[in-house]
Amino acid sequence: MTSMNTAERLAAIRGGAKPKRHNARTIAALTRNPGCARRAVLDCAGIDKQRLAAYVDFPARFGQSQFAIARGNAFEAQVKADGAAELLTLLRERLGLSIPEVAYDDLASVTGREQESPEVRYARTRTLLIRAATGAGDAGTLFDHPLLRINVAGQPVYLEPDLIAFQAGGRFHVVEIKSFAIVDGQADAGKVSSAAIQSAVYVLAMRELLAEAGFDPEIVSHDVVLVCPRDFSNRPTAVLVDVRKQLAVLRRQLGRMTRIDELLAALPPDLSFDLAPDAAGVPTRDPAAIVTALRAIDARYTPDCLAVCELAYFCRHEARGCTAALGPATREALGGIDRVETALALAHDVLPPAEEQAEAAALLQAAARLRAEALAGAPA
Ligand code: SF4
Numbered sequence: 001m002t003s004m005n006t007a008e009r010l011a012a013i014r015g016g017a018k019p020k021r022h023n024a025r026t027i028a029a030l031t032r033n034p035g036c037a038r039r040a041v042l043d044c045a046g047i048d049k050q051r052l053a054a055y056v057d058f059p060a061r062f063g064q065s066q067f068a069i070a071r072g073n074a075f076e077a078q079v080k081a082d083g084a085a086e087l088l089t090l091l092r093e094r095l096g097l098s099i100p101e102v103a104y105d106d107l108a109s110v111t112g113r114e115q116e117s118p119e120v121r122y123a124r125t126r127t128l129l130i131r132a133a134t135g136a137g138d139a140g141t142l143f144d145h146p147l148l149r150i151n152v153a154g155q156p157v158y159l160e161p162d163l164i165a166f167q168a169g170g171r172f173h174v175v176e177i178k179s180f181a182i183v184d185g186q187a188d189a190g191k192v193s194s195a196a197i198q199s200a201v202y203v204l205a206m207r208e209l210l211a212e213a214g215f216d217p218e219i220v221s222h223d224v225v226l227v228c229p230r231d232f233s234n235r236p237t238a239v240l241v242d243v244r245k246q247l248a249v250l251r252r253q254l255g256r257m258t259r260i261d262e263l264l265a266a267l268p269p270d271l272s273f274d275l276a277p278d279a280a281g282v283p284t285r286d287p288a289a290i291v292t293a294l295r296a297i298d299a300r301y302t303p304d305c306l307a308v309c310e311l312a313y314f315c316r317h318e319a320r321g322c323t324a325a326l327g328p329a330t331r332e333a334l335g336g337i338d339r340v341e342t343a344l345a346l347a348h349d350v351l352p353p354a355e356e357q358a359e360a361a362a363l364l365q366a367a368a369r370l371r372a373e374a375l376a377g378a379p380a
Contacts, residue, residue: 015273028194118147133210199226222243
């Protein structure tokens with residue numbers, strides 16, 4: 001077999017399907033579990049994990065409802081209508097930003113552009129952002145759907161955000177439009193936190209792009225603009241969110257990911273997730289073969305996976321009985337004890353601990369004693 005480069009190998013692993021494009025949500029989720037080789041390989045190969053999970057009979061049970069997606073799209077279209085007129089009013093009036101008259105450039109909507117390769121679209125985004133950064137007169141300052149790029153496990157990954165980046169007063173800001181409401185100045189903390197980490201992905205990608213071109217990365221502000229419906233109306237409001245903390249977390253997590261070529265080197269050379277659809281698009285590959293392929297890549301299941309990864313139910317089933325599946329705190333506390341049945345046997349003193357298990361065994365036995373005392377004292 002002729003040796004393939006990393007991109008060719010990833011394409012072979014994906015098979016004939018079109019690669020699934022990343023967005024900030026997928027990058028943010030990927031960095032929640034940087035030690036998982038399975039997710040890193042599947043995501044770098046652009047594999048549709050949702051489809052794969054359903055095919056092996058462990059469908060994902062998270063994601064936005066169709067209703068929420070439709071509502072989000074309608075709100076976004078409203079904010080961006082007429083050259084983002086409503087957004088500009090918000091930026092000027094509510095945030096007090098002095099923004100001159102601006103040009104609006106939608107990097108995705110020109111006929112035929114959708115057919116362009118990511119490399120070509122990225123190059124166009126790059127040219128326009130650099131022109132704006134150098135202050136070239138007609139460059140325009142509002143960019144819709146820029147195609148960005150970020151390095152994940154040593155592999156460039158393209159991001160197609162539904163966002164606008166604007167440049168004013170020599171600085172760029174990322175604008176994230178979300179459909180959850182801000183009521184009396186307050187919003188759901190979990191949703192704001194997810195929006196902040198997703199925006200941080202775009203800030204990082206824009207900083208990398210401009211830094212490569214010789215600009216100070218700080219030219220992209222760490223204050224992102226979050227636009228949401230106000231109170232119970234569909235009128236937009238905007239707030240600035242400082243994402244410095246999220247940027248630090250992202251950098252650290254991305255830095256912890258093993259390089260993709262090292263991961264690929266350890267995998268079977270014929271590994272493939274091609275569902276081999278027939279002429280009608282119906283997959284012909286045996287689901288058992290896909291399960292075997294999945295098992296060929298090490299996973300690192302944690303309960304957190306249930307909220308962020310489409311393969312969570314498959315991986316949870318596979319990790320049944322492993323102490324690691326109970327979460328990082330348990331894994332650390334039970335260092336050296338991999339199986340739940342071993343932990344139980346040590347707790348009940350029916351298995352003599354190995355030397356490296358002695359400390360954990362003493363803790364387990366103390367916990368078992370406390371539990372027994374608590375149960376004995378509980379009212380019938
Ligand atoms: S669900 Fe599985 S593939 Fe996804 S991050 Fe968790 S362990 Fe990795």
